[in-house]
Amino acid sequence: MDLSIRNLVKRFDRLTALDNVTLDVPHGNFVCFLGPSGCGKTTLLRVIAGLEDADEGTIELGGEDLTAVPTRARNFGVVFQSYSLFPNMSAARNVGYGLECRRWDKAKIGSRVDEMLDLVHLGDHRTKLPAQMSGGQQQRIALARALAPDPSLLLLDEPLSALDAKVREELRVEIRSLQQRLNLTTIMVTHDQEEALAMADVVVVMNKGTIEQIGSPRELYAEPQTAFVADFIGRMNILRLDENAPMQPSFGGVALHLADSAHTADHITALGVRPEMISLTEVDAAGDNTLSATVTGVTYLGNITRVEVVTDAEPKAPISVELHGASAVPKVGERLGIVIPAEALRVLA
Numbered sequence: 001m002d003l004s005i006r007n008l009v010k011r012f013d014r015l016t017a018l019d020n021v022t023l024d025v026p027h028g029n030f031v032c033f034l035g036p037s038g039c040g041k042t043t044l045l046r047v048i049a050g051l052e053d054a055d056e057g058t059i060e061l062g063g064e065d066l067t068a069v070p071t072r073a074r075n076f077g078v079v080f081q082s083y084s085l086f087p088n089m090s091a092a093r094n095v096g097y098g099l100e101c102r103r104w105d106k107a108k109i110g111s112r113v114d115e116m117l118d119l120v121h122l123g124d125h126r127t128k129l130p131a132q133m134s135g136g137q138q139q140r141i142a143l144a145r146a147l148a149p150d151p152s153l154l155l156l157d158e159p160l161s162a163l164d165a166k167v168r169e170e171l172r173v174e175i176r177s178l179q180q181r182l183n184l185t186t187i188m189v190t191h192d193q194e195e196a197l198a199m200a201d202v203v204v205v206m207n208k209g210t211i212e213q214i215g216s217p218r219e220l221y222a223e224p225q226t227a228f229v230a231d232f233i234g235r236m237n238i239l240r241l242d243e244n245a246p247m248q249p250s251f252g253g254v255a256l257h258l259a260d261s262a263h264t265a266d267h268i269t270a271l272g273v274r275p276e277m278i279s280l281t282e283v284d285a286a287g288d289n290t291l292s293a294t295v296t297g298v299t300y301l302g303n304i305t306r307v308e309v310v311t312d313a314e315p316k317a318p319i320s321v322e323l324h325g326a327s328a329v330p331k332v333g334e335r336l337g338i339v340i341p342a343e344a345l346r347v348l349a
């Protein structure tokens with residue numbers, strides 16, 4: 001069922017945690033709320049779950065207004081960062097507990113618990129207590145518990161952030177494939193951009209209680225609309241343009257040419273370019289968007305080498321260039337030219 005959020009406002013005293021948030025989540029989508037600490041993503045998830053009341057706005061699921069529907073009756077599965085399993089209950093009992101509360105009959109609970117434990121590959125762990133399981137296993141049990149009542153929406157609040165890197169990556173893949181198999185509309189809160197890009201169909205980038213941009217991971221990476229999004233998702237060089245520039249954008253007095261399709265704003269103040277889009281050339285090479293520069297740092301990172309340069313035009317604004325694989329790597333202090341392709345420049349608000 002589609003989830004439709006309209007003009008949500010949530011205040012805590014004088015702080016506006018959600019400021020007029022409007023969002024559509026189509027059925028079967030995996031959506032990530034992504035943003036820095038304090039941007040309001042957990043509050044938004046909690047309002048959707050019914051754990052927090054909104055001050056203004058509406059939430060509808062499949063056309064039904066949820067405002068007056070209590071948390072319990074919403075039938076949403078929720079998984080939190082801390083596994084929040086009952087410590088004195090076995091894995092199986094934890095998974096079945098919500099079904100007992102919903103008064104499912106015993107035989108049905110037994111078969112559903114088996115099914116859920118198999119789904120998360122923990123059929124052999126049914127009698128274990130939470131303390132006898134690893135963090136990753138406990139989080140799988142929490143997931144099985146959330147899925148057992150066949151929820152209409154799955155809400156995940158930083159479910160992987162307490163786990164170590166390897167387990168986190170395994171569970172990423174597992175959660176995503178489960179979600180796709182069940183075609184279950186899912187919302188996950190994270191502050192980890194890599195996690196959001198790897199898992200989501202749609203990423204909602206939040207900043208200070210508002211939505212900055214909504215898009216697929218590819219769209220957000222390739223076409224960020226604001227400097228905030230550009231900076232938050234991947235690495236982006238942000239070129240602050242000369243303020244007194246006439247119609248032609250310029251950086252440190254050097255005119256920059258944009259692709260025709262980039263000319264959307266009247267007054268452009270900043271441009272973004274991804275480090276991997278910039279190439280190196282001779283220091284005195286001529287050509288559009290070619291700036292002479294000095295290398296100030298070189299960092300070898302295995303698959304890429306990151307080269308920091310300062311341009312003669314604007315020495316106060318260092319620029320990162322990423323070279324792939326077997327490219328020739330310059331040395332610190334070397335003079336060279338950088339080429340910024342017009343089609344790689346993004347206009348940022």
Ligand SMILES: Nc1ncnc2c1ncn2[C@@H]1O[C@H](COP(=O)(O)OP(=O)(O)OP(=O)(O)O)[C@@H](O)[C@H]1O
Pocket residue numbers: 012015017035036037038039040041042043044191
């Ligand atoms: N119960 C509360 N009472 C008062 N202020 C709150 C409450 N819950 C959240 N806030 C404030 O609302 C803002 C948004 O908080 P929220 O937890 O939604 O942010 P977040 O993006 O999830 O951050 P984090 O990643 O750190 O959890 C913050 O400034 C926070 O301090």
